[in-house]
Structures are given as C-alpha cells and as structure tokens.
Amino acid sequence: MSDPHYKRESEKYDNPIPSREYILSFFEKKSHTLHELCDLLVIGHHQKRPLTHRLKSMVRDQQLNCDQRGVYHKFSAKSGMMTGTVIANPRGFGFIALGEGVKDLRLSSKQMQLVFHGDRVKARLLNQRGDAQIIKVIKSIETVVGCLHLEKEGAYVVVDDKRIKHNISIPKINKEHLDEQIVIVKITKYPTLESQAVGEIVQILGSYMDEGVEIDSALYRNGIPVDFSPEALVQTDKLPSIVIDSDKKGRIDITKMKLVTIDGEDSRDFDDAVYAQATSKGWKLVVAIADVSHYVKEGSDLDKDAANRGNSVYFPRRVVPMLPEALSNGLCSINPDVERLCMTCEMNIDIHGSLLDYKFYPAVMFSHARLTYTKVSQILEHHDVDFTQQYASVMDNLNALYDLYKALKHARIKRGVMDFNCIESQILFNDNGKIDNIVACSRNDVHKLIEECMLMANQASAKFLNHHNEDFLYRIHPKPTAEKVEVTRQFLTAIGLTLEGGAQPNSKDFAKVLESAKGRDDENIIKTVVLRTMKQAVYTPANEGHFGLAFEDYTHFTSPIRRYPDLLVHRAIKRVLDKKIRKPSKKMLEIGAHLSMTERRADDASRDVEQWLKCEYMRDKVGDTFNGVISGIASFGIFIELTDVFVEGMIAIRDMKEDYYIFDDLHHQLKGEHTGKVYQLGDTIKIQVASVNLDDRQMVFVPAK
Structure with a gap:
C-alpha cells in the first residue's frame, strides 16, 4: 500500500516522508514503536529524524499517544492519561508527581502557565523522555497569599510562593488597598496560555514592613494551622493547672532526685530533665520527659489538633505551638520547683559510652534547677566560682553528666558519626522589632551533652518498642543512593581523598573523609559535598536504622510537647507497661508520611521567614x-x-x-x-x-x- 497523499507531501517538502493520514492507517489495529514504523513505512536512515519529529507533532495534536516505553498508540481521550500533582520549580518548569516508585513527568514552562504548584491534574505523555501535556485540572488551589502592587496599568499580586510564577490580576481595588500590602487572594479565573489568573482580595494581612506579617504570610502559604479548635480549647480549660493527687496514682516518686533542665535562655517549654550518677560499671542516666500523653488522650479533640499540626513551628520571636500554651508552657512544661508528671527512661551506660540496659516507668518529678547552656558551660568548662556556688545543690549531678558526656563523645567517634560542625546563624532584634544584627550561633559542650543524653534515651525507646513489636514510628535516616555516592566518590577522588565502602559506604566511611578533610583549604567544600549526598530523615514504622547517627534502632521520645511522633512513642511505651501491646498497623505508615510532611512544611516556613528577614536587613546595604x-x-x-x-x-x-x-x-x-x-x-x-x-x-x- 502506498501513501495516497504522497503528491501533497512532495509539493511541501524536498525529501517527503509519509503523511499523517498514511501513518495513522498503521495504527487501526495495532500499536508500534518507532523502529517498527520505520520498517512498515520503508523509511531510510536519512528520513528517520523527520519521521520522529512528525510523530511528536502527531502526539502534540492528539492524533497519537506515546507511552513511557516509546510505544505509539492511536489517540484515545480515555487511554494514556495519568493523574498526578504538579510540582513547580522556581526557574519556571515543573513536574507531575505520579506517586511513589513512578517516574515524574516533565512540564515545560509553557505548560506551567496553565497550572499552579500543588494542582491535581490529568496529563498525557508526549514522548519517551517524560515530557507531558496538561489535559485537565482536576483540583486547583483556591487562594494564595502575596504582595499587592498598584500601578497605572492595573493592580496585581506577586504570589509569595516562589514556585508559583503567575501574577494574579486584581480588577477591583478599594480605598483600604495600599501598595505593598500582604494580602490573601481568592482565584476567580484560572490562567490560560493567553491570559493571566484573576483574583479578588479577601483579607489584608498587613503592610509589607509590619512586624510579624512575614510570619503570617508563611503560615498561610504553607497551610500551617494557627488557631486551635473550640473543642480542643474546651478540653484544655477542663484540665487542672497543677499536678493533682489522683494523677500521681501508680507512679514512682522521684521528686528527691536532683533532676535539672538545661535549655536556651529564651526557652519557654521544657520537655526534658536529666540526672546522672557514677556507678561501679559507669553511670546511671535518667532522662525524665514531660508526660503529655497523660493529658492528651488518643482520639480526643486535643489529640486531633496536635496530630494535624504534627509539630510546633519556630520563628524568630514567635512560636506556633503544637499544643495550647496552658499545656506547652504550663502543665506539661518541666518548670522549676513544681511537681510534674513524667515518663522516665533510666539507663545504665558503661565507661565506654555503650548502653548496657534500660527501663521505663511513669513518675512524679521535681526540677531542682532551671539551667541554661551558657550557665552550665561557665560551670563545667570555665569553672565559674559564683555559678558553682549558686548551684551547689546540683553540682554532683552536673559533674557526673559531664563525665558521662566525655564517654558518650568517645563512643560517638568510635561509632563513626559524621561531624559536620556547621555554623548556624541567629537573628538579633532591636526594641522596635527590626533586625539589629545577624551573628553566628555557637554550640558549646553543654549543648552536645544534652544532645547525647537525648540520643541515648531515643535509642533506648526504639530498642524497647522494637523488642515488644509495638505500633510506633521510627526516626530513620536512609542510606544515600548508589548514584549520589558515585558522584561524591568521583569528586573526592579528583581531590586526592578516598571514600571507602564500595557502592554502600557506611557512616564511618564518610566520617573518615570528614576527618581527613580537617585543616585543608577545601574543608568546607568537602563538608558541603558530603552533606548533599545524604537523604532526608523521615518517620516510618519500618526500621531502616539511622545512617547519620550510626544507630540500628532510633526514634523520637524526648519532645512530646512539640513533636507528635514523640507523643505516639509515649503511648506505645505505656501500652507495653500496661501489657496492652498494639501490633504494627498500616495506619501508622500513613501517619508517618503525614508527620514527615508537617516537619518539612515547618522547616520550609521557618527558612522562608528567616530569608525574608535577612533580605529586609540587607535592603539598605x-x-x-x-x-x-x-x-x-x-x-x-x-x-x-x-x-x-x-x-x-x-x-x-x-x-x-x-x-x-x-x-x-x-x-x-x-x-x-x-x-x-x-x-x-x-x-x-x-x-x-x-x-x-x-x-x-x-x-x-x-x-x-
């Protein structure tokens, strides 16, 4: 059979290829690959590239479909469709995430003009490389937050989320609307290739430079809940303001133990208190954690609000708490000189810093001192006489903690934990709420001391619950991918360093590289490259270990005031103690995914606000x-x-x-x-x-x- 439209094609092209109609005739009964079509159409080598372009055009014009294997099919509006979520890149292009284990589709900058970041869409594949075309927007975002600009040509809003490149046209403006206000906009008309999105202002958050507006904007943009439900607040109001006698029933009294809290100067919620004592084998370490689970019952309105939030969100000079302040700063905060309910992890640790054994029990405790990292550093590292005398009653505890820390530090090094020693910044404000300076935030030995105590308690919790096969979330840090390891190894080899361990090096192998880099001119380069090789830590019921900390078992136990996974761990420990063990459930997998998401969105919001404040600080420079x-x-x-x-x-x-x-x-x-x-x-x-x-x-x- 010959091409009936050959004459038309030869008039248009010097070297004609088969017409679209003729190509389509081969797809009436069967699908074909490019190679098969070349054979069927008797295409010479010099015509293969033009045919490829024609097939792409036919896919674009909805005459053919192409799947991820490179097989072409006759176009059908019902077949070849894929549903996913739009993930925008700040540089203008984007992707469609189809789900775990399925390769993302790619969207050109032109296709991204039709959608917003986060839209749920139907799309079809244009070629084997993964380029896609939007067919239908199933669900789009309804509101955005951004900065209003009033110009002669008309008003528009620049969206705060940098992944959304669309400006929103605002046709109706009133006298309340001022230039550079931060506003919430309802989308009334979605973008097309010919026109931009249109919206109406539904709320004014404040003027661009008003104190706190950048935080309100970040909270709204990231979908972080701010207000507690009325039902949760009613439950909170019914709770006592102090520990009552009936709540002490069945608990061990450790109020005489010289437990202390050690936190930052500006901390307001205190999750943990610590105590150490030398023993014949090493040390006894007691980590007492606020018993939030006693007051926040599973399935209650308080619990639903806390689960929805997932965690507290920290900004410079403001916190959006996971729990109402009556709990987070009051009844569940280990404030000094008052009794508090706690879940206690008591551990025995040997002289080498290894965990020998552990036990858990609910208790009533009493914080004997509210200490800060700075004060304890002055006592332990700088031997400040005045502070030593002031806190004489807890000095035995502090000295034992410091001795224990030295052993734990040695064990950390031996274990092969990577030491990035990254410098963090701290924003200092003046009395008017404006940035006064941005300085380096230093970590002393006492920061590390408390961190090591918490790591031991977290490890013990994971081992305890793993042993009893309980339903809870591990905090895992997956191994880096073989591809990223290979890229990093090539870089290190090029600068004279060796990454051991083959395709799957362990933490100790990376730690050796970082140790070898110390003192080199390119030390920071090496740290950065190694850090970028690592995956992100997540919450999951599947125990894959914590690569960065070199722990086989690890979870989060020590911060139930501000992290919901810790609250789940406390409940699991209580179930074991009460002999009411709950076997691992599929629901916990969903909860882990949600809590990993809430952690990421909190980090995104905090990072975004910090960047905004830094830009504000630099505007006059x-x-x-x-x-x-x-x-x-x-x-x-x-x-x-x-x-x-x-x-x-x-x-x-x-x-x-x-x-x-x-x-x-x-x-x-x-x-x-x-x-x-x-x-x-x-x-x-x-x-x-x-x-x-x-x-x-x-x-x-x-x-x-």
Whole structure:
C-alpha cells in the first residue's frame, strides 16, 4: 500500500516522508514503536529524524499517544492519561508527581502557565523522555497569599510562593488597598496560555514592613494551622493547672532526685530533665520527659489538633505551638520547683559510652534547677566560682553528666558519626522589632551533652518498642543512593581523598573523609559535598536504622510537647507497661508520611521567614561590599554566604562578564574559558550587593571591583 497523499507531501517538502493520514492507517489495529514504523513505512536512515519529529507533532495534536516505553498508540481521550500533582520549580518548569516508585513527568514552562504548584491534574505523555501535556485540572488551589502592587496599568499580586510564577490580576481595588500590602487572594479565573489568573482580595494581612506579617504570610502559604479548635480549647480549660493527687496514682516518686533542665535562655517549654550518677560499671542516666500523653488522650479533640499540626513551628520571636500554651508552657512544661508528671527512661551506660540496659516507668518529678547552656558551660568548662556556688545543690549531678558526656563523645567517634560542625546563624532584634544584627550561633559542650543524653534515651525507646513489636514510628535516616555516592566518590577522588565502602559506604566511611578533610583549604567544600549526598530523615514504622547517627534502632521520645511522633512513642511505651501491646498497623505508615510532611512544611516556613528577614536587613546595604565564601555552584551562577552577617545571595553567570565560564559539575566549579579563572566551593570572594528583592527573597551580588 502506498501513501495516497504522497503528491501533497512532495509539493511541501524536498525529501517527503509519509503523511499523517498514511501513518495513522498503521495504527487501526495495532500499536508500534518507532523502529517498527520505520520498517512498515520503508523509511531510510536519512528520513528517520523527520519521521520522529512528525510523530511528536502527531502526539502534540492528539492524533497519537506515546507511552513511557516509546510505544505509539492511536489517540484515545480515555487511554494514556495519568493523574498526578504538579510540582513547580522556581526557574519556571515543573513536574507531575505520579506517586511513589513512578517516574515524574516533565512540564515545560509553557505548560506551567496553565497550572499552579500543588494542582491535581490529568496529563498525557508526549514522548519517551517524560515530557507531558496538561489535559485537565482536576483540583486547583483556591487562594494564595502575596504582595499587592498598584500601578497605572492595573493592580496585581506577586504570589509569595516562589514556585508559583503567575501574577494574579486584581480588577477591583478599594480605598483600604495600599501598595505593598500582604494580602490573601481568592482565584476567580484560572490562567490560560493567553491570559493571566484573576483574583479578588479577601483579607489584608498587613503592610509589607509590619512586624510579624512575614510570619503570617508563611503560615498561610504553607497551610500551617494557627488557631486551635473550640473543642480542643474546651478540653484544655477542663484540665487542672497543677499536678493533682489522683494523677500521681501508680507512679514512682522521684521528686528527691536532683533532676535539672538545661535549655536556651529564651526557652519557654521544657520537655526534658536529666540526672546522672557514677556507678561501679559507669553511670546511671535518667532522662525524665514531660508526660503529655497523660493529658492528651488518643482520639480526643486535643489529640486531633496536635496530630494535624504534627509539630510546633519556630520563628524568630514567635512560636506556633503544637499544643495550647496552658499545656506547652504550663502543665506539661518541666518548670522549676513544681511537681510534674513524667515518663522516665533510666539507663545504665558503661565507661565506654555503650548502653548496657534500660527501663521505663511513669513518675512524679521535681526540677531542682532551671539551667541554661551558657550557665552550665561557665560551670563545667570555665569553672565559674559564683555559678558553682549558686548551684551547689546540683553540682554532683552536673559533674557526673559531664563525665558521662566525655564517654558518650568517645563512643560517638568510635561509632563513626559524621561531624559536620556547621555554623548556624541567629537573628538579633532591636526594641522596635527590626533586625539589629545577624551573628553566628555557637554550640558549646553543654549543648552536645544534652544532645547525647537525648540520643541515648531515643535509642533506648526504639530498642524497647522494637523488642515488644509495638505500633510506633521510627526516626530513620536512609542510606544515600548508589548514584549520589558515585558522584561524591568521583569528586573526592579528583581531590586526592578516598571514600571507602564500595557502592554502600557506611557512616564511618564518610566520617573518615570528614576527618581527613580537617585543616585543608577545601574543608568546607568537602563538608558541603558530603552533606548533599545524604537523604532526608523521615518517620516510618519500618526500621531502616539511622545512617547519620550510626544507630540500628532510633526514634523520637524526648519532645512530646512539640513533636507528635514523640507523643505516639509515649503511648506505645505505656501500652507495653500496661501489657496492652498494639501490633504494627498500616495506619501508622500513613501517619508517618503525614508527620514527615508537617516537619518539612515547618522547616520550609521557618527558612522562608528567616530569608525574608535577612533580605529586609540587607535592603539598605545595596552598593556595599562584603567578604564572602562560595557556598554553591550551578550552571547559572555562584551562591555566596557573607562572612560577617551570615546571609546568602547569588552572582548570576550573566553578571560575570570578564569571561565565558564553563560549569564543571564533577569538581563543583566554574572555569573561565579564556582566563582560566576558577570559582569553586569554599573559595573566598569579595562582592557588592547589587539588589535585594523581598518578593523573591533573593539578594543579587556582583563581583566587587
């Protein structure tokens, strides 16, 4: 059979290929691959590329479908459709997430004009590479938060979520609406390829520079609940303000034990108290944790609110708590000089820092001192006489804790825990609520002491519940993928370092690399590359161990005031103690996924607010010069963290005009084609602040002259 439209095609093209109609005739009864079509159509080698382009056009025009195996089918509106969630990239393109274990589809910048980040859509595959076309939006976002701009051409809102590139046109403005207000907008008309989205303002959060507006915006944008349900508040009001005698029934009295809390100066909720005592084998360590589960009953309205939130969310100068403040700062907070209910983890640890045995029991406790990291550091590290005398009654405990810490630190090193020793920043505010400075936040031995005590209690909890096959969530940190390990190994080999362990190195292998890097000029580069090799820790009922901490069993037990997974662990421990064990359930898998999500959204919101505040701080420093360190390299530019004020910005490659720079992914560097000048991770650089954009949370730098 020959192509009936050959003459038409030959008039249009010098080297004609089969017509669309003729190609479609081969799909009436059977699907075909490109290779099969070439045979059926008797296509020569020189015509294969034009045929490929024609097939792509036929898929685009809904004459054919293409699946992920590269098989073409006759188009059907009912077949070849895939349903997923749009994941936008700030650079304009996006993906459709189809579900766990299924490869994401890709959306071009043009296709992204039709959807918002988070939309639920139906799409179809355009080619074997995974490019997709939006067919239908099943469910779209209804409201967004952003900054209102009033201009002669009309009003519009720049959406706060940087993954949403659409500006929202606002046709109706009234006298309450001012330029640069932060507003919530209801979408009334969704975007098309020809027109932008349209919306109406339903709430004004405040003026752009009002104190706290950036936090309200982040909370709304990330869907973080702020107000507790009326039912939860009614339950809270019915709780006592102090520990009553009936609540002490069946509990061990440890009020005479010299337990202390050690937290930051500005902490208001105290989850944990600690006590240590030397023994013939090493130390007894007692970690007493606020017994939130006694007051927040499973299935109650309080519990539903806490589960929905998942965790407390921390911002500079503000906390959105998981539990009402009457609980988080009152009845469930281990405040000094008052009795509190607690769940106690009592452990025996040997002189090498190894966990020998452990037991759990509900108790009534009494905090004998509210200490801070700074005060205890002055006592233990700097031997401050005044503080030592002031806290003489708990000095035996503090000295034992410090001795125990030294053993735990040694065990940590022996275990092969990676030590990144990253510097964190702290934002300091003035009396007017504006940023006064951004400084490095240092960690002393006492921070690490408390951390090690909590790690031991968390490990003991996981071992205890694992032994009894209880229904709870592990805190796991999966091993890095073989692909990421190989990329990192290539980089390390190129700079003269060796990552042992084959395709699946353990934590100790990475720890050796970090130890070898100490003192090198490129130490920070190596730390950054290793850190980026790691996966994210999550909550799950499946025990995969904690790679970063080098623990086989690990969970979260020590912060039930601010983390819901810890509350679940407390309930599981009580079930074991009461001999009412609940076997692992499928529901716990769903809960783990939800709580991993709430943790990520809290981190996103906190990070976003911090970046906004840093941009606000830098707005009046445009034109100033600073010293910085290159913290990231990409094909489109270099990221720089300023040395003195701990903010990060970017020099776009288009602004590096002295040469044409080539991106070297393996060595994490940009290299000038003509000058040979190299920019790489960890290099110091002097920059000038070119611009600061609060809408985009971005600082643009240029090389200083």
